[in-house]
Amino acid sequence: GESQVHLLEIVEPDLLERILTDQLMVVRDSLRQLLSRQQAVRKEVEDLRDRKSGQDLTREEAVDLSRLRRDQSKIGEGIVRQVSEVDRVLERMEINSVGKIAWKQWVQRIRAEMSALSSGEARAAETQLEDLRRAIQEGPESPARLDAVSEAQRRVERGLRSLVLRLEEFGDRSAILQLLREVRDRQKELMDQTSEEHRRSTAGQSGDE
Numbered sequence: 001g002e003s004q005v006h007l008l009e010i011v012e013p014d015l016l017e018r019i020l021t022d023q024l025m026v027v028r029d030s031l032r033q034l035l036s037r038q039q040a041v042r043k044e045v046e047d048l049r050d051r052k053s054g055q056d057l058t059r060e061e062a063v064d065l066s067r068l069r070r071d072q073s074k075i076g077e078g079i080v081r082q083v084s085e086v087d088r089v090l091e092r093m094e095i096n097s098v099g100k101i102a103w104k105q106w107v108q109r110i111r112a113e114m115s116a117l118s119s120g121e122a123r124a125a126e127t128q129l130e131d132l133r134r135a136i137q138e139g140p141e142s143p144a145r146l147d148a149v150s151e152a153q154r155r156v157e158r159g160l161r162s163l164v165l166r167l168e169e170f171g172d173r174s175a176i177l178q179l180l181r182e183v184r185d186r187q188k189e190l191m192d193q194t195s196e197e198h199r200r201s202t203a204g205q206s207g208d209e
Contacts, residue, residue, distance in 0.1 A: 039157060057132070
């Protein structure tokens with residue numbers, strides 16, 4: 001029979017750090033998309049509130065609230081998925097013994113805040129929408145109750161925005177460090193090349209003598 005082929009690739013720590021940094025930037029981009037989606041859902045909630053100003057929310061709005069709750073739920077699920085992505089980054093850092101302790105701790109804090117956001121603010125926003133949907137099934141409710149939903153969604157937005165900004169700053173610093181590494185490596189190559197040319201030149205002069 002045929003044996004399964006396994007390829008083992010050895011990479012430098014600097015390269016692996018760049019790969020892991022790139023993965024964190026993918027997380028950043030995903031969180032930015034979730035932020036945009038959260039803003040859109042919150043805007044729909046506020047539009048519904050304004051549209052029903054002076055009127056009660058009734059069973060007719062239950063369909064809208066059900067859809068908004070599903071959208072809010074998907075945002076929370078999206079944050080959970082990004083927590084899993086950060087877990088994979090941390091796992092690779094641990095397995096490959098790469099990354100300084102301060103960097104690992106920083107990533108762990110980002111992970112903890114993302115997890116708290118998904119189980120806290122994001123879950124609260126979803127719960128408030130569901131509670132209101134159930135309430136209007138029992139009887140009319142004031143559209144002012146949507147103010148609390150909107151504020152809960154704004155807290156999710158603030159959490160997502162903070163995470164995105166910090167990951168952006170991290171990416172910018174990483175890009176600068178990478179540029180410095182490339183300059184350093186290039187300087188080393190030039191020094192080695194100069195040394196080699198000097199050695200050959202010296203060896204040639206000795207041969208002529």
